[in-house]
Amino acid sequence: MSLLIKGGRVIDPWNGVDGVQDVLVIDGTIAKLGVGLKAPEGGAVVDATGNVVCPGFIDIHVHLREPGFEYKETIATGTRAAAAGGFTAVACMANTFPVNDNRAVTDFILAKARVEGCVRVYPIGAATRGLKGDELAEMGEQAEAGCVAFSDDGKCVMNAEVYRRAMEYALPFGVPIISHAEDCHLAHRGVMNEGLVSTELGLAGQPATAEDVMVARDILLAELTGAHLHIAHISTAGAVRMVRDARARGVRVTAEVTPHHLVMTDEAVRDYDSNTKMAPPLRGKRDVEACLEALTDGTLDCVATDHAPHALSDKEGEFAEAANGVVGLETAVPVLLDRLVRQGRLDLPTLVARFTAGPARLLNLPGGRLSVGAPADITVLDLERAWTVEPRHLLSRSKNTPFAGWSGTGAPVLALVGGKPALPSYPLAISGGAA
Amino acid sequence: MTWKRKDLLSMQDLEAGEIRDVLDTAESMKEIATREIKKVPTLRGKTVVNLFYESSTRTRTSFEIAGKWLSADVINFSASGSSAEKGESLLDTAKNIEAMSPDVVVVRHKASGAPAMLARNLRCAVVNAGDGAHEHPTQALLDLLTIREKKGHLEGLNVTIVGDVAHSRVARSDIHGMKTMGITVTVAGPPTLIPAACQELGVKVSHRLEEAIAHADVIMMLRLQHERMTAGFIPSLREYSRVWGLSPDKLKHCRSDVLIMHPGPVNRGVELSPEVADGPYSVILDQVTNGVAVRMAVLYLLAGSKGA
Numbered sequence: 238m239s240l241l242i243k244g245g246r247v248i249d250p251w252n253g254v255d256g257v258q259d260v261l262v263i264d265g266t267i268a269k270l271g272v273g274l275k276a277p278e279g280g281a282v283v284d285a286t287g288n289v290v291c292p293g294f295i296d297i298h299v300h301l302r303e304p305g306f307e308y309k310e311t312i313a314t315g316t317r318a319a320a321a322g323g324f325t326a327v328a329c330m331a332n333t334f335p336v337n338d339n340r341a342v343t344d345f346i347l348a349k350a351r352v353e354g355c356v357r358v359y360p361i362g363a364a365t366r367g368l369k370g371d372e373l374a375e376m377g378e379q380a381e382a383g384c385v386a387f388s389d390d391g392k393c394v395m396n397a398e399v400y401r402r403a404m405e406y407a408l409p410f411g412v413p414i415i416s417h418a419e420d421c422h423l424a425h426r427g428v429m430n431e432g433l434v435s436t437e438l439g440l441a442g443q444p445a446t447a448e449d450v451m452v453a454r455d456i457l458l459a460e461l462t463g464a465h466l467h468i469a470h471i472s473t474a475g476a477v478r479m480v481r482d483a484r485a486r487g488v489r490v491t492a493e494v495t496p497h498h499l500v501m502t503d504e505a506v507r508d509y510d511s512n513t514k515m516a517p518p519l520r521g522k523r524d525v526e527a528c529l530e531a532l533t534d535g536t537l538d539c540v541a542t543d544h545a546p547h548a549l550s551d552k553e554g555e556f557a558e559a560a561n562g563v564v565g566l567e568t569a570v571p572v573l574l575d576r577l578v579r580q581g582r583l584d585l586p587t588l589v590a591r592f593t594a595g596p597a598r599l600l601n602l603p604g605g606r607l608s609v610g611a612p613a614d615i616t617v618l619d620l621e622r623a624w625t626v627e628p629r630h631l632l633s634r635s636k637n638t639p640f641a642g643w644s645g646t647g648a649p650v651l652a653l654v655g656g657k658p659a660l661p662s663y664p665l666a667i668s669g670g671a672a
Numbered sequence: 673m674t675w676k677r678k679d680l681l682s683m684q685d686l687e688a689g690e691i692r693d694v695l696d697t698a699e700s701m702k703e704i705a706t707r708e709i710k711k712v713p714t715l716r717g718k719t720v721v722n723l724f725y726e727s728s729t730r731t732r733t734s735f736e737i738a739g740k741w742l743s744a745d746v747i748n749f750s751a752s753g754s755s756a757e758k759g760e761s762l763l764d765t766a767k768n769i770e771a772m773s774p775d776v777v778v779v780r781h782k783a784s785g786a787p788a789m790l791a792r793n794l795r796c797a798v799v800n801a802g803d804g805a806h807e808h809p810t811q812a813l814l815d816l817l818t819i820r821e822k823k824g825h826l827e828g829l830n831v832t833i834v835g836d837v838a839h840s841r842v843a844r845s846d847i848h849g850m851k852t853m854g855i856t857v858t859v860a861g862p863p864t865l866i867p868a869a870c871q872e873l874g875v876k877v878s879h880r881l882e883e884a885i886a887h888a889d890v891i892m893m894l895r896l897q898h899e900r901m902t903a904g905f906i907p908s909l910r911e912y913s914r915v916w917g918l919s920p921d922k923l924k925h926c927r928s929d930v931l932i933m934h935p936g937p938v939n940r941g942v943e944l945s946p947e948v949a950d951g952p953y954s955v956i957l958d959q960v961t962n963g964v965a966v967r968m969a970v971l972y973l974l975a976g977s978k979g980a
Contacts, residue, residue, distance in 0.1 A: 433869035437684065439806030439841055441786035442868055509785030554761050555783030559806070 239263045239275040240656055240670065244628055245285030245617065249292055250590035251597070251606035260290055262613040265655035270607060283651065283669025285617055288665065291512065291589045292607050293325025293652065295596040296566060298390070298469055298493060298541035300539065301327070301358070304345060305334025310546035310634045311348065313353040315566070318544070318633035320659035322567040323649025325614040326357035326604055327544075332391040338363035338374035343382040355659045356652070357614070359385040360603065364403040364414060369397055370394045373406055380410035385600045388415035390469055391516075393451055395421060400528060404464035411417075413465040413491065413599065418451035418476065419443075419516060420513060425625045428557045430503040430518040438506065445524060448517055449475035456483045468492040470543050472517040474527035480535040491599050493541040494528045497639055500576045501525070505639065511552045511559035512639045515545065532591060533583055541594035542553075542569045546635030566632045568640045570616075571624045575645025578625030579620075592616075613656035622648040675973045679791040679798040682807040683848035695817050697969035698962065705964065718775040718975045722748045723766065724801070725781040728962060730936055731801050731810070735778050738967035742976070744775075766790050775975040779803075784841075797974040805839050811840060811935050812845035814966040815855060818870035818959050819890055822931055827854035832884045833875075834860045835916060835943055836893030838867040838905075843937045845893060847873050860884035861894075861916060864905045872876055881916055882925050890931045893918055893943045909942055919945040923953065931955050 247258040247270065259274035260267065276282050296317040296319065302310035310318075313327075319327050329346065331337035337346065343360050349360035362384035366372045368391065376387055387407055393416075394400045404414050427443025429435050435442030452468055456479055461467035471477060471492045483490045497515070502522050505513045513519060531537045545562025552559050570592070577583040597605020604614045625644040627638035650665040651658065658667065675693055683691075683711035704710055720739040724732050732748065749769065751828060762781065776797045779787045784804030791798040802808040820826050831850055837843045837859045850857050851874050858876040859866060870877050878884035885891050896912060906912045918932065932944070932953045940946050949956065 431868045431874045436867040436869055436873065437844070439804050439844060441805075444868070509788055555764060555781070555789070557783050558783045 238438055239277045239280035239533055240283065240619070240667065241274060241280060242285050242290055242615065243565050244285045245288045245290035247290045247607065248586050248589045249607040251292065251594040254321050254607065255586055256606055260607060260615065262653070262656040263614055265610050265657070267607055267611050267613050268496055269609065279670065281667050283665060283667050285665070286520055288650065289585070289618040289620060291616045291618065292593040292594040292605050292653065294323050295326045295602060295605055296324045296542050296544065296569070296572065297328040297539060297596045297600055299327040299329050299544040299566065300332065300546065300562070302546060303333065303349065306344065309551070312349045312358065314632065314634040315544070315546070316350070316354040316356045316358065316563070317660065318566040318631065319356045320652050321632045323570045323616045323618070323652050324356055325616060325652050325659060326359065326602065328359040328385055328565050328600060330361050330388060330390045331363040336363050336367050338366050338368070340375065340378045340382045340498055342383055343379050347383055354356055357604070359383070359600065360390050361386045361390070362414065363387065363427060364389045365394060370396055371399055372474050373403055376410060379435045380412060384412070385602070386413045386415050386467065388417065388469065389650040390415060390417045393417050393419045393421055397454060400460060401458050403635060404458055404462040404466065407433070412603065413467040415467045415469050416451065416455045417469050418448050418455060420447045420450045423447035423450060427518070428514060429506050429522050432503060432521055434503045434506060438509070440506070443518065445473040445475060445520060448473050449479070450481050452476040456480070456490055458489055460488050463489070465489040465491070470495050470498065470517055470541070471528065471537065472498045472520050472524060474524045477527045477531040477536060481531065484536065487539045491538045491661030492536070493539045494532055494537050495543045496540060496565060496572050497563060498528055499525065499532065500572060509556045511556050512558050512563055512637050512641065514556060515543070515563050516561040527636070529577070529582060533587060538591070538599050540569065540573065540591045541596070546633050547637045552637050563639050564631065564635055566633065568626055568633050568638055570618070571645060571648040572640055572643065573619065574620065579645070579647055613637060613653055615653040616649055617651040619648065619650040619664065620647045622646065622664065623649060624648045633670060679976060680809055680970055680974065681787050681791055681798065681800045683809045683812045683845040683852070684807070686849070686852065688852050691813070691816065694966065694969050694973065695820060697973060698813070698817050698965040701968040701972070704968070705961070710739065710741050711715060711743055712735070712742045714972055714976050715739065717789040718744045719773065720744045720746045720776045720778060720971060721774040722746065722770055722976070723777055723779045724749065725751045725768065726802070728780055728802070730779065730963065731755055734960070734963040736799065736965050738964050738971055742968055742971060744971065744975070752930040761945045762786055763789065763793060766794055770794050770796060776946050776971060799974065802841055803842070804841065806841050807845045808841040809845050810963070810966055810970055811842050812849040813970070814959055815846055815933060816849055817962045817966055818933065819931065821958070821962070822955060823889060829855045829889040830858065830887055831855050831890040831892060832858040832860055832888040833892045833894065834881065834884065834918070836896050836900060837861055837870065837894065838863045838865045839897065839900070841893050846892060847875055858884050858888070862906060865900070881922065885922070886925050888926065888930060890933060891918065891926070892933045895935065895937065896939055896943050913942050917943055917945060918948050919949050920951070923948060933959060936960070
């Protein structure tokens with residue numbers, strides 16, 4: 238079974254490729270790249286002329302909500318949302334119910350993903366039992382079962398001793414500890430970023446320092462233990478600076494940033510729309526600029542959505558009472574293609590790298606590259622495709638997007654997982670080929 | 673008359689001309705309080721719902737009297753605790769009330785932004801009677817009316833607001849309204865009770881009471897909530913009262929024609945000593961009287977001036 242993707246601009250940062258080439262896929266793996274490749278007899282063909290062909294995009298920070306919160310999202314709906322957004326693999330956080338702090342839950346997620354998922358799913362296990370922050374989770378068995386990292390994401394492990402032990406214990410498994418850096422005392426009851434906007438709105442603010450203090454602590458713990466620390470959803474200029482300094486010193490720290498923290502500030506909270514409420518909160522202009530600069534220079538390894546679906550009943554009502562989090566899988570690529578690449582603030586190959594090689598290296602995943610023999614996970618972009626975000630059209634079970642009504646140009650038009658379209662229909666058609 | 677708004681949600685929204693309209697209208701309403709029969713037919717057949725999710729004596733009573741003197745049907749809906757505790761969302765409650773066709777909903781809620789959310793979802797007029805630490809526009813309007821009455825004008829005056837600015841919706845509304853009317857505003861209090869980026873609101877910030885009140889034409893003392901102490905913002909009420917409370921000897925540093933104001937209810941002996949609260953500089957009860965006039969003006973502008 239073969240598929241030839243013809244005539245597209247291939248951008249594969251892992252292999253340093255950027256040019257018009259054809260990509261030949263045979264039996265679900267990359268068989269050959271080159272100019273003027275011929276489609277094998279009876280093989281399928283995609284005409285990607287004018288489009289951009291990339292390794293499959295990877296989102297390492299997603300809440301699939303299953304088991305336990307199926308009214309918000311399921312593995313089936315969440316992976317469809319991922320596939321629609323151009324992602325071919327996601328890593329899902331452990332704050333399900335029950336918490337993914339033991340092998341049984343990891344096995345369940347992987348089994349469900351095999352049957353109902355349409356992109357690859359990599360579970361992230363809890364670092365502490367029940368996300369309570371006081372006893373270690375069974376990381377050994379979970380790593381064996383397939384967990385690619387450990388994190389109490391959604392909560393911060395406030396006890397530094399416990400976190401030190403978690404980092405040390407994870408060392409032999411060669412996977413990172415992912416930190417949700419938020420000092421819960423400093424964050425206090427803050428429901429948005431502390432600053433002029435919080436003062437004017439009369440909403441309790443949490444200072445950027447609540448994040449910075451924890452990033453500082455975790456970097457020191459990584460230095461002490463030698464562990465690979467990954468900072469989730471970094472959002473402040475201070476945290477970015479500390480990560481940059483720590484990397485220069487040789488500390489094993491990586492970091493991700495969300496699309497919303499790259500293109501929105503706390504000004505967006507002004508009409509008390511709870512779809513602008515998330516943790517960490519939308520920050521100030523200076524923080525947004527620092528995050529973009531760090532994404533550009535490689536201090537930040539990847540973009541990750543922190544896709545956090547919530548039902549309307551969790552989000553409607555008073556801002557202070559609403560749940561934290563926004564969906565992001567279906568908007569990440571279009572929003573960044575338009576607001577960053579099209580507006581000339583970030584070049585396309587760098588953005589592609591932050592969605593492919595960056596996350597794949599960080600979690601030691603097999604994807605993120607178009608190397609011969611690698612799985613044929615491929616994302617195709619159409620830089621001229623116009624879009625408008627209509628919440629009711631999202632495939633995610635939840636519609637809590639901060640980008641409702643946004644429009645722009647540039648979007649994914651095809652996502653292949655193991656050489657096959659992740660969704661039954663895509664804007665970019667595949668012609669020919671035996672089913 | 674230039675009033676065109678559906679709702680009154682914040683002082684930050686209002687322009688000087690709109691504020692002047694409310695104050696002028698309120699001034700003309702004051703005469704009604706002096707009549708033997710305190711009732712005019714202006715809002716006959718109109719329904720005003722007071723939707724109060726937080727306890728309030730003077731604001732609710734003030735709106736109720738204002739509505740009744742204008743002949744509106746006034747219904748009080750008090751919900752104890754938060755909407756979540758009641759098991760019915762604020763929006764559901766409000767939509768149920770709207771289904772009964774009120775003309776104005778006056779809402780007080782502990783959540784900042786709750787009136788804005790109602791205004792977006794309801795066809796009737798919404799008046800913010802205090803939302804969280806956000807705004808309390810009718811309080812600012814009655815403060816401005818009181819100052820204008822006593823001083824004859826607003827522009828060029830110096831007002832100092834003292835106390836828990838961080839958690840005060842009154843302070844925010846006063847700051848916006850006063851700035852718009854050309855008043856120079858100073859806020860003073862311990863740094864823990866001054867909100868982030870406060871100077872960016874266009875006010876001076878002082879951490880010394882004597883210095884902050886020395887040149888003030890008006891001193892607005894804010895109520896200190898007792899829970900600020902347990903939450904660690906101040907060490908004790910005793911110390912707060914000594915440093916930030918207004919006592920007769922601190923008043924010696926002030927102008928001889930200074931006005932002392934307070935949005936109420938006063939913590940006597942904490943932010944204001946009884947001698948000052950009841951003393952010659954105090955216009956606290958004038959504020960309450962003017963509160964009714966301002967709320968009559970607001971109800972009239974929102975529900976009555978469009979014609980029946």
